[in-house]
Amino acid sequence: MKPDPDLAAVAHVISAVRTRQPLVHCLTATVSMGIVADGLLAAGARPMMTETLAEAPTVTTVADALAVNLGTLSTDAMDGIPATVAVAVRDGRPWVLDPTAIGLAPVRTPLARQLLDSRPVVVRGNASEVLALVREGAGGRGADSVASPDAAQEAAREVVRRTGGAVAVSGAADLVLDAGRSASVARGTALLSRVTGTGCLLGALTAACCAVEADPFRAALAATTWLTVAGEVAAGRAAGPGSFRMELLDALDAVGDAAGALTGTGEDR
Amino acid sequence: MKPDPDLAAVAHVISAVRTRQPLVHCLTATVSMGIVADGLLAAGARPMMTETLAEAPTVTTVADALAVNLGTLSTDAMDGIPATVAVAVRDGRPWVLDPTAIGLAPVRTPLARQLLDSRPVVVRGNASEVLALVREGAGGRGADSVASPDAAQEAAREVVRRTGGAVAVSGAADLVLDAGRSASVARGTALLSRVTGTGCLLGALTAACCAVEADPFRAALAATTWLTVAGEVAAGRAAGPGSFRMELLDALDAVGDAAGALTGTGEDR
Amino acid sequence: MKPDPDLAAVAHVISAVRTRQPLVHCLTATVSMGIVADGLLAAGARPMMTETLAEAPTVTTVADALAVNLGTLSTDAMDGIPATVAVAVRDGRPWVLDPTAIGLAPVRTPLARQLLDSRPVVVRGNASEVLALVREGAGGRGADSVASPDAAQEAAREVVRRTGGAVAVSGAADLVLDAGRSASVARGTALLSRVTGTGCLLGALTAACCAVEADPFRAALAATTWLTVAGEVAAGRAAGPGSFRMELLDALDAVGDAAGALTGTGEDR
16 A cells, blocks of 8 residues: 655654654743753754843854743743744754744733744644734633634634745644645544643654755644654553553654544645 | 441542542642642542633633632732632532632732632641731741641631631641631541642532532531542552652542541541 | 662651652743643652742742752743842752753853852853853853863863852753762663753752752762763653653652662762
8 A cells, every 4th residue: 555645744853863863943832841951862963941031042043943932931931932943044954933922912912923923834823822923912811722714724824925935824624834735633632632742742843854854844744643653542542641651752753654644634735 | 337427428429529520610829730630530529720810710610619729829829819719609519718828928828818818618638838827927847837727626626716617737647627616637648749739639629518518517528538538548558749749630530429437537536 | 788878868868858849949940830730749859840930939938958950041040040049048948050051041141140149059060051151152052062071071060169068960961069079970872861850950950969068078978879870761661751750750759778889880089
């Protein structure tokens, strides 16, 4: 049986991450630093986490990609993010924006919108977050989405028009799109939302894939598939959210060429 | 066999948390953010962790309860806590104070005492911490208690007189009391003190229970029972502190109506 | 069969940590706070994590040892570290320096060099970090080493001349040395580098051992052996990096007198 062409493309990106072990600089929510770092290591990439204005712009010069996540947003991160993104842009390094829990929060919401001008190669968020990037007054409740996938798809297209990159919208089915392509990944498990930071990890894993795959759409699709397939493998072995977290890290390390058919995944146009 | 009436009340609160999935805003120790967030998610609640003065008072307006823990106390948290508590008080939202490691520490100790004026519905701490809330010069050693349960009980009654709420004192047997009631929960396992942040998690879980149960005494008793029974289940499956941490999260998800008889638990008066 | 004499010395230190349960104040990378705290607890020690200038110098007075790690280096830690180290020095308390990811980073690199004047009893780092302590322009890439063990050994001897203490250099084989002794610990597993913060944990565990063993060389050798042997035990049980992290904590708790022969370990001179 011929392997699914998408699966082959995804497996190619996974393999490249493991071979090239990209160094991913993450400015991420304090609460999810642990799972983001361990998830990148499990995937074969290498994390870096300094977020201060005094050091982050300098150390980011050795990174292969940058992931910026606005969850919890410490004052160190508020200060460090714009200058660090500016260095990544100057150096032509791919960077990913994860506008976690924007909408109501008064600092991260305008910051996220302003960061679109620095053209992240991928924006990753849930439906509410993507909507809040382009609509005043929109936003979820905490880290959870309350927006419909359809409204988010329209907003995602608007983001794509501004950045020229790709957008990945998490949900029951994940949506990945850019200016000319669109794919739906109907994989994963509800347990992914029972562990803190799995969305942040997806953003960082997307940055790792962007470090080895120049096409942001393909990189985002690979990261989304990698994490959701690993989630399915982990769910089959877990007895609850605690063991699921551990199994997810093991599965990120194990998922690869034998990831299985990507049912429900494919470019729509 | 008729179920223990306490067990029925506890099971009712657990069920309500799972059904209503309260959003709990946590200003907590950096070191325990991970287990607090994962523990709340395992219990069926939803965590939110922003602590800056710039954002925490605003985002707390969408939360169902607030948990304030003074462990590690970053400068962000020092700045953000008083204003965030003020919003919770203004909006009539239940909030829980966990005065972690007060006594010697020069910022958190007066802060904890001052926060009593904002009348937390529950104060949760170990014997040394509860004692240090009302006695100059008292306090433990790091996060560990050196005070006797009896001295703590007297101090807890003084806290109750000031706040009008409930107090939960952790120890070999946990004590929960308010102005008119008192209960002892002789459950749990020594392994709970071999994992960082289980006390912080209990404070946050108490806030989750306060979001669905208007009686702070019953909410605190339910949270204490929930966590300690889950600890017993986890201890029976764990090979050491690492696997215990994972099993504890699985057990928080699983413990419920079938939690078993609450031996040693009951209202004393 | 007579037990290896080194093993007996290591087992003696492990036993002393479990009996005396030293309180170890850790100013450490935010990303690794969780594994450092849980690792110390698993080992039988007790962690303390406050890093602000406002509180850390005061609370450190009750600690038995201090561990300073420069990874991620928040502004709170930048401000708090020098004053906290000064108190430890004033009080004659052993302290350990872990110069994580120095070299390129503009704040931590001069800070680490300056902290050598406060004579840490042990400096623990990888080859690049130890080299960057004494050579301008040296340093690794993120948290990973790019220096050779031989270059690091020469640099380590220079550090020893400045501090009068011991140095532990992590690598495929770990090197521990002081002014008159040198040992190589060829234990461990590649999985230790697939989990974030295991190096930070080794620094903190070294501080715990220094609290119960006055000879820094023996303390560093014990901590290095303890962690790497636990890593081997965990690797034998793990299916991937997620389960390895859990098993490592269980093994830190279990490793002891029956740790097994320390092949490849021994004082060279």
